[in-house]
Amino acid sequence: MLLGCIGDDFTGSSDLGNTLTRRGMRCVQYVGVPEGPATADVEAGIVALKSRSVPVAEAVRQSLAALDWLRAQGCRQFLFKYCSTFDSTPEGNIGPVAEALANALGARRVLVCPAFPATGRSVYQGHLFVGDRLLSESGMEAHPLTPMTDPDLRRWLSRQVGGTVGHVPFADVAAGADAVRARMRTEDAAGHRLLVADAIRDADLEVLGRATAGLPLVTGGSGIALGLPGVFRDAGLLADTAGAWSGQSGPAAILSGSCSRATRAQVARHAETDPAREVHADDVMAGRISPAELAEWARTQEGVPLIYTSADPDAVRAAQDRHGRAAVAGAIEALFAETARALVAAGVTRLVTAGGETSGAVVEGLSLDRLEIGPEIDPGVPMMRAGADLVLALKSGNFGSPDFFAKAVRMMEAA
Numbered sequence: 001m002l003l004g005c006i007g008d009d010f011t012g013s014s015d016l017g018n019t020l021t022r023r024g025m026r027c028v029q030y031v032g033v034p035e036g037p038a039t040a041d042v043e044a045g046i047v048a049l050k051s052r053s054v055p056v057a058e059a060v061r062q063s064l065a066a067l068d069w070l071r072a073q074g075c076r077q078f079l080f081k082y083c084s085t086f087d088s089t090p091e092g093n094i095g096p097v098a099e100a101l102a103n104a105l106g107a108r109r110v111l112v113c114p115a116f117p118a119t120g121r122s123v124y125q126g127h128l129f130v131g132d133r134l135l136s137e138s139g140m141e142a143h144p145l146t147p148m149t150d151p152d153l154r155r156w157l158s159r160q161v162g163g164t165v166g167h168v169p170f171a172d173v174a175a176g177a178d179a180v181r182a183r184m185r186t187e188d189a190a191g192h193r194l195l196v197a198d199a200i201r202d203a204d205l206e207v208l209g210r211a212t213a214g215l216p217l218v219t220g221g222s223g224i225a226l227g228l229p230g231v232f233r234d235a236g237l238l239a240d241t242a243g244a245w246s247g248q249s250g251p252a253a254i255l256s257g258s259c260s261r262a263t264r265a266q267v268a269r270h271a272e273t274d275p276a277r278e279v280h281a282d283d284v285m286a287g288r289i290s291p292a293e294l295a296e297w298a299r300t301q302e303g304v305p306l307i308y309t310s311a312d313p314d315a316v317r318a319a320q321d322r323h324g325r326a327a328v329a330g331a332i333e334a335l336f337a338e339t340a341r342a343l344v345a346a347g348v349t350r351l352v353t354a355g356g357e358t359s360g361a362v363v364e365g366l367s368l369d370r371l372e373i374g375p376e377i378d379p380g381v382p383m384m385r386a387g388a389d390l391v392l393a394l395k396s397g398n399f400g401s402p403d404f405f406a407k408a409v410r411m412m413e414a415a
C-alpha cells in the first residue's frame, strides 16, 4: 500500500476512492479500522471513519488508530479526507485531527484544501465558495450538525487548533509546484504548520498534489488527491491495471437522511415517478415507525422505493428544538441502519443512500467491512461492490444531478 487515507465519513471516503480509482490507483475503502492486514494488490487504502460529528477526542482517537494500521501496511504518504464544504464546528474535528496526525507523523507543511471544482467548491483568498456563493451563504449555514457560518477557512481552522494557520495564495499555485513548495517553506519558517491552499481548477489541485511529493501528510477534499497518483506513477510504483466491474441484478431501494438542498431536490424528482415514503422525525422519536414495516412497504411497491427523512431547515430545526439535535440524528440514523438490514434481508441487492452520516449508519448497520470502488455515477459518487450480491452508492448530501436516484439504480444494474 502506497497511499494511506483516513476519511471522516463514508460518502466522503467513497468520493476519494472515486478520484483515486479514476486516476489509476487500485483502491479499497475499509469500513473502520480493519483487524488484519490488507491484500497485497491494494495501492491506496481508505479507512472510512464516522468521525466528522463525534466528540473531538473520539475523532482523534479513531484517526490515530487508522493511521497506525495504515503505517503497518507500509504506506509512504497519508491523506486526511474531509468534506469539500469543510463540515466542522468551531471545536473540530478537522483541525484537531489534522494536528494529531501531523504530530504522530512529525509532519510540517501540511496542506489544507477542500476545493472540488467539479462540484463547484473552490478556495480563493483563503475563502471557500460553493458555486458563486460564499460557503456561509450556500445553504451550509443551515446544516443540521455542522452549520458553516464562516467562509474564511484560515479563521475557522484557527479556532480549532493549537497552532497558527498559514496560507498558500492563488498566485503561487498558478505559478506551479516549485512556487508552492517555496511558499510552504516560507510559511513553515513563520511557524505555521497547517496551510490553507487556494485552488479553483483541477489543474491547481494537480499542482498542489505534485508539490506535496515526499511530504508525509496531505489534507483536503477528494480534489487534493488528483495529483498524487501521478507522483507515484512517475516513480514507477503503480501497477496500472484496471479492476473488473460488473453490476448487480435484483431489487433496488433508496434511503435518504440528507437534508441538503441537492438531496431534497433529488427526493422531489424521484417522488414524481416512483414510490416515496416520508418518515417524520416526531414519529421516529415516538417509536411510531418500525424498520420491518418500512421494509415491507418497500417490498410491495412498483418502481424503486425511496424512504426519506430529508426535510427543509425549518422542519429540521423544529425537530431538533423538540427532541435535541443529537437525539434526533441518532434515532433517525438507527432507523436507517435497521431498515437497511431489513431491506437486504428481504432481497434488495442495489442500495442507494444519501447523506454522509446516514450512509455511515447504513454501512455499519449492514456490518460491511470492505468496499471495492467501481465506476463513477456522478462527480464524487462511485458505485461500490460490498459483497457477492450487494452493490451500493453512498451519495454525499450535496452531490449528484437532480435525477441522481434513478440514474444510480440504472447504472448499478447488471448489463
Ligand SMILES: Nc1ncnc2c1ncn2[C@@H]1O[C@H](COP(=O)(O)OP(=O)(O)OP(=O)(O)O)[C@@H](O)[C@H]1O
Binding pocket: 009, 011, 143, 144, 145, 257, 258, 259, 260, 263, 280, 281, 309, 310, 311, 315, 316, 319, 320, 328, 329, 330, 332, 333, 354, 355, 356, 357, 358, 359, 395, 396, 397, 398
Ligand atoms: N427530519 C430530520 N430532522 C432532524 N434531523 C434529521 C432529519 N432528517 C435527517 N436528520 C439528520 O440529519 C443528519 C444529516 O446528515 P447526513 O450526513 O446524513 O446528510 P448531509 O449532511 O446532507 O450529507 P453529507 O454529510 O454527505 O454532506 C443525520 O444525522 C440525520 O439523521
Ligand SMILES: O=C(O)[C@@H](O)C(=O)CO
Binding pocket: 009, 011, 012, 013, 015, 016, 082, 083, 084, 085, 116, 221, 222, 355, 356, 380, 396, 397
Ligand atoms: O467532499 C465532499 O463534499 C464529500 O466527499 C463529503 O465528504 C460529503 O460528506
